[in-house]
Amino acid sequence: MMQHDKQMLPDSACPVDQLGWFVNHTLSTRERESIENHLATCPTCQAKVTAWTELRQAMRQVADQTPGPRADLFSQIEQQIDLLPAPAPLSWLSLFFQACWRTLLVVGEHFRVQARLIRRGLFWMPLLIVPLVGSMVYLPQLWQQTPGETALFAALLSALGMAFLYGPQIDPVREIALVTPTSPHLVLGVRCALISGYTLLLNCGLVLPFLAARGIVTPIWFLTNWLAPLCCLSAIALLLSILLSANASALICLILWSLRLLDQFQTFLFGDGRPEILWQQQYEHFWHLGTPLFGITIVALLLAFLVLERKEYVVQ
Numbered sequence: 001m002m003q004h005d006k007q008m009l010p011d012s013a014c015p016v017d018q019l020g021w022f023v024n025h026t027l028s029t030r031e032r033e034s035i036e037n038h039l040a041t042c043p044t045c046q047a048k049v050t051a052w053t054e055l056r057q058a059m060r061q062v063a064d065q066t067p068g069p070r071a072d073l074f075s076q077i078e079q080q081i082d083l084l085p086a087p088a089p090l091s092w093l094s095l096f097f098q099a100c101w102r103t104l105l106v107v108g109e110h111f112r113v114q115a116r117l118i119r120r121g122l123f124w125m126p127l128l129i130v131p132l133v134g135s136m137v138y139l140p141q142l143w144q145q146t147p148g149e150t151a152l153f154a155a156l157l158s159a160l161g162m163a164f165l166y167g168p169q170i171d172p173v174r175e176i177a178l179v180t181p182t183s184p185h186l187v188l189g190v191r192c193a194l195i196s197g198y199t200l201l202l203n204c205g206l207v208l209p210f211l212a213a214r215g216i217v218t219p220i221w222f223l224t225n226w227l228a229p230l231c232c233l234s235a236i237a238l239l240l241s242i243l244l245s246a247n248a249s250a251l252i253c254l255i256l257w258s259l260r261l262l263d264q265f266q267t268f269l270f271g272d273g274r275p276e277i278l279w280q281q282q283y284e285h286f287w288h289l290g291t292p293l294f295g296i297t298i299v300a301l302l303l304a305f306l307v308l309e310r311k312e313y314v315v316q
């Protein structure tokens with residue numbers, strides 16, 4: 001065919017489009033006669049018709065050699081499909097469990113990665129509360145079994161942990177993390193859950209049962225005077241670390257904490273005859289509010305996430 005094309009180019013009057021149909025015998029009698037008249041005078045079209053005819057014969061030979069499909073092919077396929085075991089219909093319950101399982105896997109992976117990135121100190125530091133509580137219980141002459149001071153230390157340890165949870169000074173891989181699809185919120189959320197969960201487990205799962213069993217604290221006292229200030233100071237530490245920096249947050253928390261210790265220190269120095277200072281009393285009263293402190297905790301955490309969004313957006 002190519003050879004024919006190269007040798008002779010068709011005229012503009014040549015019915016090139018109809019030549020294929022002519023070879024196929026699908027033209028009307030009139031069209032057919034018209035083409036035959038043209039072919040008598042045009043060697044270019046004759047060559048094209050020869051080429052089309054050769055191609056048609058070649059295709060016919062191939063078709064003759066290719067065995068056709070069995071007549072019952074489709075019914076056979078349908079029978080095979082019917083024989084296949086039908087997949088068990090998935091109930092909404094199993095779909096729900098599958099979704100839960102996938103979510104658990106993703107969350108677990110995030111926790112695993114973040115647990116490796118968080119400073120080891122954040123896991124060790126809260127453990128200091130264990131010897132403190134032990135000494136309070138077993139060395140009563142030193143602490144006179146006053147859990148208030150130990151609660152103060154527990155709050156400080158927890159707050160320092162939160163201050164060093166997230167931020168440019170803390171994270172060597174933060175720059176890399178910022179360009180990955182993992183959102184800063186997710187990173188902060190996972191870390192927050194890890195460290196606060198760990199601290200809560202330590203305090204509520206170990207310290208509270210131990211002290212309650214010794215009759216030193218009641219669960220209500222623990223909730224109001226131990227857990228509430230601990231959560232509140234920790235949330236403030238987290239917010240400050242995102243607003244300012246980890247070091248500034250730690251310093252401010254230390255000052256907030258020292259102000260409470262000042263009251264204890266004056267009591268220690270002057271005994272009951274110490275001068276009454278109004279702001280100190282009010283300040284100390286604030287840390288024993290109980291439920292409102294949990295409210296402040298939630299607000300501070302929400303603010304921390306909100307501020308983080310704005311900050312990371314600016315960085316990027």
Ligand SMILES: [Zn+2]
Binds near residue numbers: 042043046
């Ligand atoms: Zn022609």
